[in-house]
Amino acid sequence: MKLLIKGGTVIDPAAGKVAEKDILLADGKIAETGTDLSTGGVEVLDAGGKLVAPGLIDMHVHLREPGFEAKETIFSGTRAAARGGFSTVACMPNTNPVADNAAIIAYIKNRARAKGAVNAFPIGAITRESKGEELAEMGDMKEAGAVAFSDDGMPVMNAGLLRRAMQYARMLGLTIISHCEDKNLSAGGAMHEGYMSTVLGLKGITSSAEDVMVARDILLAEETGCRLHIAHVSTAGSVRLIRAAKARGVKVTAEVTPHHFSLTAEAVAGYDTSTKVNPPLRTAADVAAVKEGLADGTIDVIATDHAPHTVEEKDVEYELAPFGLVGLETAVGLVWTELVATGVLTPLQAITKLTINPASILGLSKGTLMTCADADITIIDPEISWTVEPAQFAGKGRNTPFTGRLLKGLPYATIVSGRIVMRDGIIK
Numbered sequence: 001m002k003l004l005i006k007g008g009t010v011i012d013p014a015a016g017k018v019a020e021k022d023i024l025l026a027d028g029k030i031a032e033t034g035t036d037l038s039t040g041g042v043e044v045l046d047a048g049g050k051l052v053a054p055g056l057i058d059m060h061v062h063l064r065e066p067g068f069e070a071k072e073t074i075f076s077g078t079r080a081a082a083r084g085g086f087s088t089v090a091c092m093p094n095t096n097p098v099a100d101n102a103a104i105i106a107y108i109k110n111r112a113r114a115k116g117a118v119n120a121f122p123i124g125a126i127t128r129e130s131k132g133e134e135l136a137e138m139g140d141m142k143e144a145g146a147v148a149f150s151d152d153g154m155p156v157m158n159a160g161l162l163r164r165a166m167q168y169a170r171m172l173g174l175t176i177i178s179h180c181e182d183k184n185l186s187a188g189g190a191m192h193e194g195y196m197s198t199v200l201g202l203k204g205i206t207s208s209a210e211d212v213m214v215a216r217d218i219l220l221a222e223e224t225g226c227r228l229h230i231a232h233v234s235t236a237g238s239v240r241l242i243r244a245a246k247a248r249g250v251k252v253t254a255e256v257t258p259h260h261f262s263l264t265a266e267a268v269a270g271y272d273t274s275t276k277v278n279p280p281l282r283t284a285a286d287v288a289a290v291k292e293g294l295a296d297g298t299i300d301v302i303a304t305d306h307a308p309h310t311v312e313e314k315d316v317e318y319e320l321a322p323f324g325l326v327g328l329e330t331a332v333g334l335v336w337t338e339l340v341a342t343g344v345l346t347p348l349q350a351i352t353k354l355t356i357n358p359a360s361i362l363g364l365s366k367g368t369l370m371t372c373a374d375a376d377i378t379i380i381d382p383e384i385s386w387t388v389e390p391a392q393f394a395g396k397g398r399n400t401p402f403t404g405r406l407l408k409g410l411p412y413a414t415i416v417s418g419r420i421v422m423r424d425g426i427i428k
């Protein structure tokens with residue numbers, strides 16, 4: 001099976017190049033890249049006026065299966081990914097049961113192969129049931145296909161336990177992904193602690209709840225030599241700590257979500273529970289710091305933390321609503337509108353943080369356009385303007401704070417192993 005992508009502007013982050021080129025895909029791999037490739041006898045996808053990139057990778061999603069299929073499934077969540085331009089996702093282990101052993105990791109992998117519209121790689125839990133009490137079977141999970149370890153949503157409060165996990169992860173050559181939150185500092189909070197929480201009468205989560213854990217985890221990574229990835233950075237303090245750690249050679253990387261660079265705590269006014277997210281939406285100064293971190297390379301990755309909930313679960317008082325919002329289908333639009341159109345990132349920088357950087361953190365041989373690489377491709381229309389309408393989402397969740405927002409930039413096609421799985425919004 002062959003497919004020729006013709007006439008697009010090809011962004012190749014591995015080569016650091018942007019150029020008008022054609023790409024020929026054959027038998028699930030990239031066969032040839034060049035100018036004016038022959039169209040004879042092959043299906044042609046016209047990419048004129050569009051950007052052609054390696055398939056986007058979202059290294060932080062919650063697919064909710066097994067256990068929470070009312071919120072999302074591997075089927076629906078990977079369709080949301082396809083619609084959002086992501087050919088690969090890595091899914092967090094806070095399912096029910098928790099993905100803390102080889103059997104569940106294998107189950108998720110098999111389910112993804114059978115039901116997934118795109119590639120899905122499981123992340124294993126650090127501790128049993130993510131309870132933070134004893135280590136999970138990390139080696140077995142790696143054998144079964146886990147690509148990293150995280151107790152996302154349930155920070156490992158015991159520093160001694162995390163230190164041991166880092167020693168094991170280092171031996172296994174995998175990354176620890178840290179959800180940095182000191183539970184004693186954040187307890188009972190529903191939004192960022194500051195002016196808006198006072199105005200709205202909601203209990204706040206102080207920035208230091210994140211900062212102290214980022215500092216702790218960096219020190220532990222420095223001591224153990226483990227690769228550490230900081231999930232969903234939301235504070236100026238975190239950015240400062242990560243920048244300083246990188247400067248002295250600590251193996252730390254970091255991600256930011258589209259909502260944390262697009263919104264502040266002001267969005268909570270009106271008590272829309274789709275703005276309730278953990279870590280919370282912060283201040284304008286934090287957003288500016290996060291953007292600076294993206295621009296200077298302190299923050300390596302853009303990841304969505306796609307966290308679907310049912311309408312019923314979110315349709316309650318703000319304090320009672322679960323944390324989380326859906327991000328897969330708005331990510332590219334927000335990256336292009338908030339970061340690329342404003343000059344914070346070049347298209348090449350943005351694509352780098354959505355492809356080769358997450359691939360290298362997870363040890364995936366993806367995110368490149370080299371000959372013989374997997375034929376995972378995302379085509380983006382950077383000029384099209386569109387309005388966010390949750391009713392049109394392919395995923396099950398409707399919990400987005402961006403309803404009605406006008407965005408510029410939309411994925412046009414998602415190709416996985418040489419097969420078009422999404423084109424013009426339609427999933428095949």
Ligand SMILES: [Zn+2]
Binds near residue numbers: 153179231232278
């Ligand atoms: Zn988290």
